[in-house]
Amino acid sequence: MLVAKAINTDTRVLSTTDSKVEAREHMERIGVNNLPVVDAETHKLTGHISMEVLQSVADNERLIGDFELVEPIKIFSNQHLFHAIRLMLEYELHLLPVIDDEWIFKGIIEKEQVLESLSKMLNLTEYGSIITVRLNHQDFTLSEVVQLIEAEGGKILGITVETPNAEKKQYEVSIKLNLQDVSRVASALRRYGYTILTEAESESTNIDLETRADELLKFMDM
Secondary structure, eight states: OBGGGGOBOSSOOEETTOBHHHHHHHHHHHTOSEEEEEOTTTOBEEEEEEHHHHHTOOOTTOBGGGSOOBOOOOEETTSBHHHHHHHHHHHTOSEEEEEOTTOBEEEEEEHHHHHHHHHHHTTTTSOOEEEEEEEEGGGOOSHHHHHHHHHTTOOEEEEEEEOOOSSOOEEEEEEEESOSOOHHHHHHHHHTTOEEEEEEEHHHHHHHHHHHHHHHTGGGGO
């Protein structure tokens, strides 16, 4: 999913013509500690400013455009949503400004929208079952796994991959299927030497994909 499909144009950010008081009140109203700043004339993203910087200046009438703004953390509308998620996690952002190739401000992505979009991409609300397969690092390929699943009548609704670290040399791939009973799929995979970690219905194991999504969006609780 591209960022353009998840843009929120309703939430107001800051303008270079806003005063310090207006900016501070707006941050307090929407519950954030920093906001992007857009040039009032060109509508281009010019930077962002924090509550800490605003409070360090005594002049309440000082305009945001007169502050020294920080280089903006932004994303382009034609980038993938996964890149937006990475930026939000890396910088602990609750919202991320979206721009076009000319740096014209198009809107923002909020954490709630990211979670909703991620849920749709992973088909978390669709009925089905989850099977988790362990793959060796040197043999990592999904093509054979997909072929075996489809040969048993299964259709893949969503996939998550846990990347191995230095100690853990194997991938763990959780696959959501449209099947209520995945025993035939599991048996077929085992016949080809795959290690199956879980195989159960969605009512009891949807938490697997949901937990991975929650970990990816841990900033939701910040």
